Amino acid sequence: MSTAPTATAGVRPRAGTASAYRLTDRLGLGLAWFFGLLFCAIAGAIVIYFAIEGIRYLRPGLLFTNPAPGVSESQTGGFLDPMLGTFIIGAMAMAIALPVGVAMAVWLSEFGRPTALARVAESAIEMMAGEPAVVLALFGLTLFELHALSFLSQTTNGVVLGQSFFAAAALLALVGLPMVVANTREGLQAIPSHVREASYALGKTKIATTRRVLLPAVRPSVITGTMLGLGRVIGDTAIVLLLMGGTLTFQPANSVPVLGLLRGTGDTLTGYIYYNAPTGDGNQPDKAYAAAFVLMLMVLALNLGVDLVVNRSRNAVRWS
Amino acid sequence: MDEDDFLEQDHGISQDQRAELGLGALVFAVVGLLLAMFAFVVHEAWPSFAHNGIGWFGPGGNLAQQIQAIITSGELKEAPVYTFHAWPLIWSTILIAAGAVAIAFPASLFISVFIVEFAPPWLRRTLEPVVRLLASVPSVIYGLAGVLVIVPLIGNHLITQSEKASVTPIIQLSGASLLAAVLILTVMIAPIMIAVFVDGLRAVPRGWLEGSLALGVNPWRTFWKVGVRTIRPVLVAGTVLATARAMGEAIMLSMVSGSVPFAPNPIDGLIFIFEPSQPLAATIIHNTEALNSAPMKATLYAIGAVLLFSSAMLSLIGWTAKRPMRRYGVIA
C-alpha cells in the first residue's frame, strides 16, 4: 500500500464494541471470583468446624491417658498412645526418607548416568507419589510376612505377623520419599551452574562440592520437602490400618526397651480417628473430634513451618 | 583448606566414582523395590485372576454373597472359592472419580486463573495457603467431616421418605451415597489440579501475555486465549494426576460412599446420586479383617493390582503430558 495522504486528521471511525469486555468475559471473571471465594469458604468452614467441635470435646486429660476398650465416653480413655504413635511413626518414616531422598535427588541432579536408569528412576518416583496408600499397604503386608524379615515384627506359632512400627514406618517412608526428592531436586536445579564450575575450578571433586557447597545451599528445600513428606505421613491411615496392628495401646513384642516397642503393634491418631468415627468399631465421635483437632493442629503447624522456611529462604540466598 | 582435600588430593577422581556408584546403587535399590511391589502384588493376586479370567472385571451375581462365600471358604479351610465379578466396584470407582474430576476441573481452572492473574493481592495471599492447607488435610478428617455432616445432611434433608421407601427392598438410602462421595472427593482433588495449573500458568512466557495486551485484547481474554491455550498439556497432566488420586482414595470413601457393593444405575433417575456403592479401594479397607482367609486375600490383592496398574499408568501419562511444554521453553 502506498503512503497516500489522508485528507482529514482525527479519530478514525471504529467498528466493534463500545467496551473492551464482552459479556462472556464479565461472566468468566465473575465465575473466577465465585470459585475463589467459595474455596476459601469451604476451607474456612472445615477449619472452623473442627476447631469448634475439637475445643468442645478436647480435654487436656485426653492427651495424657491411654485408650481403653469400653462403651461409653468416660470409659474409653484418651489418646496418648495413638498420639505418641503418630510422633514415632512420623520420625521413623522421615528418618529413612530424608537421607534416601536427598541421596536420590543428588544422584538424579548431579550424576544421573546411565540416562536409562535416571529416566526410570524419575518415573518410579512419579508413580510412587501417585500410588494409592492402600496398595502400598498390601505390598508391605506381603513383604513383612516374609520369614527373612521376621525380625522386624512378631512371630506366633511360626507365622510372621508382619505388622509393626517397623513395617509401617518402612512403607510410610515410601510415602514421604517423593516429596523430599522433588523438593531437593528443585533446589539443586535452581543453583546456577557457574557455582558448581567455580568449585570444580578450585579442584574440588563433585562429591565434595555437593557436600560442602550445594547441600548447605539447598537446606531450605530439603526442610520443605521433609515437612511436606511428614505431613503426608502423619495424615495417612491406610498403611497404618494394615501394617500397625491397630491395637489401641502399644503392645510391645518383648521387653527390650525401644526395639520391643517398635517391633510391636500400636496405633496412630489417624487410625484412632478412623476407629472412633461413626463408621468405625469404636464409634466414639467425641473422641474422634478431639483427636481430629489435635491432628489438624499438627498439620497446620507443619504448613506454617513450610511457609516460614520458604519465606526466609526467599530473602536469604540470591544467586546472581 | 579442608582435610578432605589434602587427604584426597590424589584420589579425587575415584572418590567421585565411588560416590556415583554408591548413590546409583541406592537409586537402583529403590527402583527395584518398586518393581518388587508390582511383582509381589501380582503374585498374590494371581489365583483370583486365574480363576475368574476376564470375568473378574464384569458383572455377574450378587457381589456381597460372592465376597461372603470367598471369605468363608478360606476360614473353614475348604476348597477355596474365588468367584468374583467386580463390576459394581469398578463402576462405583468410575462414577465417583469421573464425577469428582468433572466438577473439580472447571472449578480448579477458574481458581488457578484467578490466583495467577486476577485476584487482588490480599486475596491471592489468602488463597494460596488455603489451597495448600486443603491439600494437606488428612483423608480421615475429610471422612470424619463427611460422616458427621454431609451424610446426615443428605440423608435427613435431601432424600425424601418416599424415595427411601421406593428402594428399600434392595438398598438403604442413608445419605452415604455417590453424592456425598463426589462432593468431598472434589474438594480433595481440586488442590492437586490447582497446584499443577498454577505452576503451568506462571511459566507462560511473559512476552506472549504482554504482546496480547499490547494489541488491545483485554486481560481476561488474553489469559484464556494465550495462557490457558498454551498450557493445554499441563491441563491434561493435572487432570490425570487428580484422577489417579481420586481412584486411589480409600479411607474417605470407605466412610462416606456406603459399604454396599451395589452398582448405582443412572436409569433410576435422579435418585441414583443418593445410592450407596463401594469403590475398589474402599473395598479393601472394608475387608481387612478377612485378610487371613487365603482366597479373600488373593481377591483383595487382585483389587490392589488393578489399582496399582491403573494409577501407575495414569501417573506416567500425566508425567509425559507435561513434557511438550518444554518445546516452548516453558518448564512446568
Place this chain on the structure above:
Amino acid sequence: MELRKPPPVRRLSDAWTPPTATPPTTNGNGHHPVTSFVGAPQRAAPSSIAIDRMHVENLSVSYGEKPAVKSVSLPIRQGEVLALIGPSGCGKTTLLRSLNRLTELTRGASLSGRITLDGVDIASMEATSLRRRVTMVFQQPNPFPMSVFDNVAYVLREQASRRPRRAAVRGAVNDALGRAGLLDEVADNLDHPALRLSGGQQQRLCIARALAADPEVLLLDEPCSALDPVSTRLIEELIIKLRGDVAIVIVTHNLQQAYRVADYVAFMYLGELVEYGSAHKLFGTPSQQRTRDYVSGAFG
C-alpha cells in the same frame, strides 16, 4: 605444598564521568557534521503528511522512588517517524511504554503529566481500548504459539463482538501481511506454525499482527536488535513505507538506524529529554553538548 600468591587486583576509580568529545576538525566548508554518517544516501525523502496524533505533556514516570522519566514533552505525528535514542537506562523504553499504558503492568509505577491521543487524555480511556489504537511491537519477537494466520487474525477475532468466520477475516489478514511485507513469503501456507519462522520473519509477523488492529500509532521497542542485517533492512524499509498511515515511534540503540529511519529524533539522558529535533539537525548540528557527545560516540 606451596600456596601461590593471588594476582594483584586493579581497581577502577570510584568516580567515572563520561568523556567529552574532542571537537572534530573542519572539512572545508566550516560546518562539519558531528556524526560521520550524516549525508549518507540511505535516507528516504520526508513524507508530505504531518498529522498530529499524540501529545506528551510534561510526563514524569517513577518506579517507586526512582524517577525513570522526568518532565518530557513531545509531539507524535502521523507521517513522521519519531526515534527515541539515548544510552541504557535513560528512560526511552519507559516513555514508549507509557504511551500505551503498559507501565501500569509494573507494580509501583506512578505517572504524572498528560498524554493525549487525538486530543483525548489517554488516562481517561479504557486501557484496552487505547491499546487497540496504539499497538506495540517488542524487542524479542513474540508470535503466539499458533499458525501465521491465527496470529494475524488474533486481534480481529478477539476485538470483535462476535467471533468472525475465517473467510471474513482472510482479506484483512492478507492485507496486514502485505503491509508488513511478509505476504509473499508465507502466502502458500498460512497455517504454518508461527514459531517455525525465522527471527526476521517472526518480527515482521508481529508487525503484521500489530497492523491488523488498524492502529493510529505503532510503537516499536528496539525491533531489530535481535535480528540479522538483512531482516533489519527489510524492517527499516517497512517502517518508512508505513509512516504515512500510522504514526511511528521507535526506540533504538543503533544511531545509524535512527538516522536511516527517523524524521524526528528525541535524545534522552537519565530520564530527561535533552534535545528534540529533526534527524538531520540532531545528527548534524546538535545544539546541546550532551547530544553532541552521544551521537559522536563519546559515550553510550
